[in-house]
Amino acid sequence: MTHFGILCPAAIGHLNPxxxxxxxxxxxxxxxxxFHIPDVQSKVDKAGLEFWxxxxxxxxxxxLxxxxxxxxxxxxxxxxxxxIDWLEKETKMLFGEAPTAISKAGIEALLVDQVTIGGGTIAxxxxxxxxxxxxxxxxxxxPGVPPYFTNWEYNTAWLSTLRNRAGNFLLNQLSQKIWKLVADQRRQWNLANYTCRDDAGGKLAQICQLPAxxxxxxxxxxxxxxYTGPLQDPSGLEPLSLSPMPxxxxxxxxxxxxxxxxxxxxxxxxEIFQMIAEASMELDVQLVISLGQPQIKELDFNLAGSPVVVPYAPQQQLISQSVLTITHGGMNAVLGALSSGVPLVAIPITNEQPGIASRIAYxxxxxxLPLSRLNVTSLQEIIKRVLTEYSYKQNALRLKEAIVRAGGVNYAADIVEKAIYTRKPILFDQIN
Structure with a gap:
């Protein structure tokens, strides 16, 4: 038996998988x-894991x-x-408090979210x-892959590669303060400097919940x-639910x-919810909108077409019954839809959502539909296209099959156990 510690951001999309x-x-x-801040404790009571x-x-x-x-x-x-500012503040806190807490708890190995950049240094x-x-x-x-915060198309032309390099340079500048914290802390703890930022991923294994x-x-x-595919509970229920409401x-x-x-x-x-409602009202469908805000007790606005609007919803249950999912491009919603073979329309807002949206199209x-081009007419056109052209459903079903083949949480746990037991790098073709 191994005592694992978890370090990851406070966002539900990171905590759930x-x-x-x-x-x-x-x-x-x-x-x-x-190991996390006080506000997270109440959100993980039903997850069945320990909290520090x-x-x-x-x-x-x-x-929070x-x-x-x-x-x-x-x-x-x-x-x-x-x-980025929030992650910087969190990194400072982790460097100051996590080592002592992890030692006192008797942790023998860490699971570190990729964007918790200081986690590997603590380990x-x-x-x-x-x-x-x-x-x-x-x-x-x-160089051949667009930066995650862009919705740029994948293209192997040299101009696209140059564009990607420029985008990554901008990202380096924006996140430099976090990496400086990491470099300074490694020097203070007499650890070898990273030769490049990818070194922060460690040498044993990296697990990604995308299918390749x-x-x-x-x-x-x-x-x-x-690539393990989604880290989803076999029941289809998310371990961290924000709302008990039926x-x-x-x-x-x-x-x-x-x-x-x-x-x-x-x-x-x-205003985005309003446009979604207006774009759907003339179609022979029923629209369900989850506001993702369980703290709302009463809905004080009406949307066109009288959709079913709730503060918070059992997402995977509804996605599995849907013919289309409209999303901001969050990873768990997208993987949830693809796991059910449901095509998507994405309206990316920020962070990695544009990169996920570009992969939906690819x-x-x-x-x-980027925010810069979002209006009722353009949204309605895209919704109709995805609903009526069967290729979208075919490709969603193709990715559903890929997700099944990927192995999911069982495969991921196999990798973790083998890496920790052997303390050797686990290559992508060694877990079969």
Whole structure:
């Protein structure tokens, strides 16, 4: 038995897949403890894992909801900068408190979210192994792949490669303050400097919850990189639910169902929900909208066409009954739709969502509409196209099959166990 520790951001989209992996490891006889700020504790009571509180001075109770609200009102580069600032603050806290907490808890190995950039440094300082888990879109960079925060098309032409390099340079500048923290801390702890940013992923294994078929072609991933497919609970239920409220399934009228949601972070854009409702009202469908805001007690606005609107919904249950999912491009919603063979229309708002949206279009499983071109007419045209052209459904079903083949959480847990037991790099062709 191994006692695993988890380090990851406070966002539900990162916590849910990490906890699915944690619960599978617990099922196999291991202990798993999440180290996080006070606000997260109430959100993981039902996850069945252990919790160790850190960061109470910097992130007092109520801080997380304020952050969610601020981020939910932003988009584009403003939201990306806000996210980077939050990660910087979190990194400082982790360096200050996590090593002591992890040691006291008796942690023997760490599961580190790829965007928790300081996690590997903490593991190195404590001389314990760690596995990197890509819960969002992988951030591994190479010249042929557009930066994750862009919706640029994949193209092998030299101009596209030049464009990608420029985008990655911009990202390097934006995130430089976090990497400086890491470099300074490694020097303070007498650890070897990273030769490049990809070194932060570690040498044992990197797990990514995409199927390989949903990514752009790659030529420079480390040999220890594994596409496992979604880290989803076999029941289809998310371990961290924000709301106990029941969904009014009795309101479903039997018409083809469109499920629309903007996640739990970028969801304060009421005008987008209004456009989704107006674009769908003339179609022979029923629209369900989840606002992703369980704190709402009463809905104080009406949307065109009288869709079923709820503060929060059992997402996977509704997606599995849908003919189309409209999303902001969050990784868990997209993988949830593809796991059910449901095509998508994405309206990316910020962070990695544009990169996920571009992959939806690249794979033919749907289309996306940038905020700069979003209006009712253009949205309605895309919705009609994805609903009526069967190729989108075919490609969504193709990716569903790829997800099944990828192995999911069982495959991911096999990789983790083998890496920790052997303390050797686990190559992508060694787990079969």
């Amino acid at each position: 990490m906890f699915v992996l944690g619960r599978e490891l617990k099922r196999r006889g291991h202990r798993v403890t999440l 509180k850190i960061g109470e001075a910097e992130f007092s109770p109520g801080t 909801e304020v952050m969610y609200k601020q981020l939910g009102e932003l988009s584009g580069m403003a939201a990306l900068n806000f996210t 190195d300082f404590l001389k314990i192994p760690f596995i990197t888990v890509c819960n969002a879109l992988l951030i591994n960079r190479e 078929e949903f990514d752009f072609p790659r030529v420079r991933l480390p040999k220890t990189f594994h 969904f009014p399934f009795e309101k479903l009228n039997g018409k083809p169902l469109i499920y629309a949601a903007l996640g739990t972070l970028q969801n304060r854009k009421q 794979t033919g499983a749907g289309e996306f």
